[in-house]
Amino acid sequence: GVSAGTRVGLLMPNRPEWLASAFGALKLGALLVPLNTLLRGPELAYALRHADVTVLIMVARFLTHAYSDVLREMCPSLDRTDRPLAAPELPALRQVVVQGDPRPAAAGDFMAMLDNGAGLADDWLAAAQRQVVPADPAAIFFTSGTTAAPKGAVHSHASMLHAAHNVADRLGLTESDRTWGYLPFFFTGGLVAVALATLS
Numbered sequence: 001g002v003s004a005g006t007r008v009g010l011l012m013p014n015r016p017e018w019l020a021s022a023f024g025a026l027k028l029g030a031l032l033v034p035l036n037t038l039l040r041g042p043e044l045a046y047a048l049r050h051a052d053v054t055v056l057i058m059v060a061r062f063l064t065h066a067y068s069d070v071l072r073e074m075c076p077s078l079d080r081t082d083r084p085l086a087a088p089e090l091p092a093l094r095q096v097v098v099q100g101d102p103r104p105a106a107a108g109d110f111m112a113m114l115d116n117g118a119g120l121a122d123d124w125l126a127a128a129q130r131q132v133v134p135a136d137p138a139a140i141f142f143t144s145g146t147t148a149a150p151k152g153a154v155h156s157h158a159s160m161l162h163a164a165h166n167v168a169d170r171l172g173l174t175e176s177d178r179t180w181g182y183l184p185f186f187f188t189g190g191l192v193a194v195a196l197a198t199l200s
Helices: 017-026 041-050 067-074 110-117 121-128 157-171 189-200
Strands: 007-011 031-034 055-059 095-099 137-140 152-156
Touching: 007 017, 007 041, 041 067, 041 121, 067 137, 095 110, 110 189, 137 157, 152 157
Parallel strands: 007 031, 007 055, 031 137, 055 095
Antiparallel strands: 137 152
């Protein structure tokens, strides 16, 4: 159900599934919303509302964070099997996809989502990707919120790719290099300066 303009929240630590989900959303022209894995309930609710996240892809838990439980507390309708979601607490949210357990009743399974996507026709996918242009918004990264509420900073496809090319050029990266990605992908430093620069 993701297409151009869909706001896709991504709440998981660095792992291949993070990049696969992000690149899938970006290729379709969706607006990626990387979410800090250290967010507490009120901060997460703020980010989801502020960015009008429609689809949330997440892990059930990471370290001491039980994201499924936090999400169920802020949005009790996740315990029902109604789909699409229609919760007054998170009015834009329509779909939640969870990797791992526990998974709220209304949430979809990450692996099942991938299986469903395998049935999409190549010509449909190519047509959707042709609609994406460099000036389109690509991602909303949140500021740290050190001195005020976090701000959602919008980045275009072109700005992210230019920054990645510049980092790769300055570091002298070539196809024979390997990079150590220690920065979290939910920051521009992790996604742009590490992952995209390496791929660039």
